[in-house]
Amino acid sequence: VKNVMSLAPGASMPMTFTFAGTNQASSQNYAIQFTVEYTSGGTKVNTFKQYAGVNISNPKKDKEEEGEDDKNKSKPKIIVSKYVCDPLIVMAGEEFDLNLSLMNTHKDKGVKNIKMFLTLAEETSSETEKSGNIFTPVNSSNTYYFDAIPPKGTVDKELRLYVVPNAQPKTYTLTVNFEYEDAEGNEYTAQELLGINVEQVTELNMDEFAMPETVEQYMPVTVSFSYYNTGKVALNNVMFKVEGDVDCSQRSTYVGNMDPGASDYYEVTFTPNTIGEVPVSIVATYEDASGETIEQRRDYVLNVTEPMMPEGEEDGAEPPQNGLTMKNIIIGIGVIVILGMGLFLFIRGQKKDPDGFAESMDFDDEDEELEDDDEDDDDKEGMPL
Structure with a gap:
């Protein structure tokens, strides 16, 4: 387990792991799974898995499996010593390159008439799609032929494959099948497992x-x-x-x-x-x-x-800060005049009738008394002396 506190966008960090094959390991390629757990922008833990192929050679174990110590009786074996996907994560509906290195692990015997073909080792999530339909060779058949591989020899093969558009996103186990012969014409078969990561385009x-x-x-x-x-x-x-x-x-x-x-x-x-x-x-x-x-x-x-000004405040005119307008001034002057007239009449009435003016402000009665006085004067003018 290796811990990385943080990884900036676009940054990379090399990792080194050291393994040792046990004495129980047979001579073949083993797929080692690397699991990465990380968080991004929150607390949810995301998981990503990738596989790497490791070739292990163990002649002693091979002899035990054969049940014969005589090296002339042991059979030659073909393994996938290395494989690389380009790109590393394959998108559904796109093509990718699969580069293989095939190795004859026997130190004395060569192999010939080698036939290699690919199959998918598991069913897809759809019931109508059977194994082998996820990866399709491009401009080629699913079968490849090699003349011979000498003892401890290797041969490289580059495959161009296509992923069907409806492949579900996950790691698929691709099986590499071998059929071959030794120098005496004895027939053998072998299988190697490869992990291919497929990701579906999201939209x-x-x-x-x-x-x-x-x-x-x-x-x-x-x-x-x-x-x-x-x-x-x-x-x-x-x-x-x-x-x-x-x-x-x-x-x-x-x-x-x-x-x-x-x-x-x-x-x-x-x-x-x-x-x-x-x-x-x-x-x-x-x-x-x-x-x-x-x-x-x-x-x-x-x-x-800026927000629109209320009506009457257009053309950049600022609203008055003291609240005074010409209309307010005219109204104020009118009120002052009315109050002045009322005060004047009040003082005049107090001088004429101090006792009754405050109790009655009936100007009609005063007018009637004036009219009566005028009529009395007229009557006096018509009477004989």
Whole structure:
């Protein structure tokens, strides 16, 4: 077990392991599994497995298996001493190179008339697809022929294979079968197992959606769209989030897992805070079958302007700071005039009738008394002296 505290994006770290074959190991190629466990952007543990082929030679064990110590009676054996996949992780629906090194482990006997063919050692997840249908040779048959391999000799073979598009993501065990003869014409068979990592392409498609180029500050913006899993494998831990200098009541929306062919709808509303060019991004993240996190982004730049002024404050006119307007001034002058007239009449009434003016402000009665006085004067003018 080796521990690595952190690994930066794009960085690599060499690992060295030392093994020793036990005395019970036969002379053949052994597939050693390396398991990597790691976390990325959270606490969930992701796991990745890769195989490496190791050739072990143990003549003593070989003689025990043959039941004969005479070296002339032991049989020659062909193994895959080394194999390399290019690329290391094979994508479904694509081609890859498989480079093999074949070795005759016998130190005295050569082999000839060598036939090699490939088979898949397990069924696929689909009931209709039988073993052997995952990998298909490109521009070649599934059978390869070699004239001879001398004692302790090797021969290299490069294969070009194609992975069917609907292959499920996992490590497949590819069986390499051998049929060959020794110098005396004795026929032998052998099998070697190879681990091939296959990964399925994941696809999350989002509909196009409109984002306004210009928006007022503090004006809510709503975006909505449908999204689909158009790949052939499930998408795990699907999540949408909003990034940028905006207010958003729900920045992250967790969807969960999406089966192939599934679809859903997403809607979010946010409000820009600052004026000017404001970058805003709608980000979708999910995990593929191998646990790798994949991110899809839609990046935009909003042109945020100042809020519109209320009616009557256009043309850049600033609202009065003290609250005084010409209308308010006129109303105030009118009130002062009315109060002044009332005060004047009150003082005048106090001088004429101090006792009754305060109790009655009936100007009609005063007018009637004046009219009566005028009539009395007229009567007096008509009477004889």
